[in-house]
Amino acid sequence: MAISERSFPALRKHSPRLRWLFSATLLAAVATGAGSAHARRIASYDGTWNVTFATTSGNCSASNTFPFAVSGSRVSSAGGGKVTGGIRRNGRVAVAVRVGLSHASGFGRLAGNYGAGRWSGVISGDRCSGSWQATRS
Structure with a gap:
């Protein structure tokens, strides 16, 4: 019209x-x-997301879970460490995490109350990589 x-x-x-x-x-x-x-x-992605990181390469812990907070287009820490990142309206997400001397970055996609992607970084001096899965609490 x-x-x-x-x-x-x-x-x-x-x-x-x-x-x-x-x-x-x-x-x-x-x-x-x-x-x-x-x-x-x-x-629509706002809230606390519990993100489980699984290591597939390197000498790092098999898995760890951390809470991330999403508000608007920003991703931040909802627990320990420094988390910075962003999310696009299509759910594409990219983050950087730093805890002490350890650091990692990851990318992936959120949809509804779930998400998944890949990560890589240096954890306690070892280069590691793997996948992550997230659920909104």
């Missing part, structure tokens, strides 16, 4: 300034609505 001044016959009787004001208001309303929808899509 196209909205124009023909949709509102009363506008035809008024000055071009009023028609311009109507058009600008309509454009602002449409732009604001699109921005809100974008924010709602990103916010």
Whole structure:
């Protein structure tokens, strides 16, 4: 459905300034609505995620679980260590984790209340890598 001044016959009787004001208001309303929808899509991942890391290569612990927090497009720590990262509206996530001298980075995807991906890093001096799985609590 196209909205124009023909949709509102009363506008035809008024000055071009009023028609311009109507058009600008309509454009602002449409732009604001699109921005809100974008924010709602990103916010759909908000919450605490319990992430289990499984080592498939290297001399590191077989598995560890840590809580991460998602708020908007940001990923941060919900427990120990420093976690920085981001999430796109399609669920694609990338993070970096640092605890003392150990550090790792990972990427993957969240969908609904679950997620999965790959990670790699240096843990206690050993280069390791593996996979991760996440569930939203």
